Amino acid sequence: MISGVTAHISAENGDIAETVLMPGDPLRAKWIAETYLTDPVCYSSVRNMYGFTGMFRGQRLSVQGSGMGMPSLSIYSHELLESYGVKTLIRVGSAGALTDKLNLREVVAASGATSESNLNRMRFNNLVEYAPVANFDLLRNAVDIANEQNKKIHVGPVLSGDVFYGDPPGLYKKLAEYGVLAVEMEAAELYTVAAKFGARALALVTISDNLVTDEHVSAEERQSSFADMVEIALEIAIR
Numbered sequence: 760m761i762s763g764v765t766a767h768i769s770a771e772n773g774d775i776a777e778t779v780l781m782p783g784d785p786l787r788a789k790w791i792a793e794t795y796l797t798d799p800v801c802y803s804s805v806r807n808m809y810g811f812t813g814m815f816r817g818q819r820l821s822v823q824g825s826g827m828g829m830p831s832l833s834i835y836s837h838e839l840l841e842s843y844g845v846k847t848l849i850r851v852g853s854a855g856a857l858t859d860k861l862n863l864r865e866v867v868a869a870s871g872a873t874s875e876s877n878l879n880r881m882r883f884n885n886l887v888e889y890a891p892v893a894n895f896d897l898l899r900n901a902v903d904i905a906n907e908q909n910k911k912i913h914v915g916p917v918l919s920g921d922v923f924y925g926d927p928p929g930l931y932k933k934l935a936e937y938g939v940l941a942v943e944m945e946a947a948e949l950y951t952v953a954a955k956f957g958a959r960a961l962a963l964v965t966i967s968d969n970l971v972t973d974e975h976v977s978a979e980e981r982q983s984s985f986a987d988m989v990e991i992a993l994e995i996a997i998r
């Protein structure tokens with residue numbers, strides 16, 4: 760049902776494009792809209808969780824903040840897909856590397872997302888460990904586009920954690936041994952909600968912290984370090 764105006768987004772029917780970039784931070788949404796889109800219009804500022812629509816190289820695109828953590832992203836992605844006819848969601852987030860093989864500012868495309876969250880246990884009545892995965896076409900485009908743009912991209916699974924402060928004892932090390940590249944807080948729910956609505960989703964993340972080497976991108980540098988990832992995401996969005 761495409762109805763417009765939901766509990767958390769005040770856009771009218773037709774205000775939001777079919778493809779939406781989703782950063783966690785609403786100010787990153789504003790920065791993306793003002794930096795990359797032509798004639799951006801803010802369609803919602805409910806709870807200061809900004810959403811904008813504008814043009815990128817002749818195509819309509821939207822950018823919507825998701826907030827931090829899966830319950831918040833779940834609300835925004837659900838409303839975009841159910842009430843605004845959105846078909847493609849591309850997360851543009853930050854993450855902490857779980858291996859010293861990833862450098863600060865590098866981009867990871869999350870092929871899948873494991874999580875300690877209870878959301879999918881509830882959804883599937885504890886009967887299965889649902890495996891949230893990226894849309895293959897978006898993932899393939901991410902790799903092709905990064906190569907065309909001469910940008911380094913890593914592809915692999917991430918952890919979508921519920922806890923920012925505190926590694927559940929030994930968990931990060933164990934996950935890294937099983938190939939999990941980085942920890943962020945939304946991809947698993949993004950992939951699951953997109954699957955529920957038959958939509959396409961991909962999570963790209965920029966490494967802002969390395970939890971093994973204890974390196975961190977400074978608060979001032981965080982915005983500019985996102986440019987590579989956002990430029991890949993924008994190209995995916997119009998391809």
Ligand SMILES: O=P(O)(O)O[C@H]1O[C@H](CO)[C@@H](O)[C@H]1O
Nearest residue numbers: 783784827828852853943944
């Ligand atoms: O930079 P964003 O997109 O918010 O993503 C990461 O940053 C937040 C934690 O600081 C969490 O939302 C995590 O997933």
Ligand SMILES: O=c1cc[nH]c(=O)[nH]1
Nearest residue numbers: 853854855942943968
């Ligand atoms: O969830 C996140 C995001 C960035 N850096 C982290 O260490 N964790």
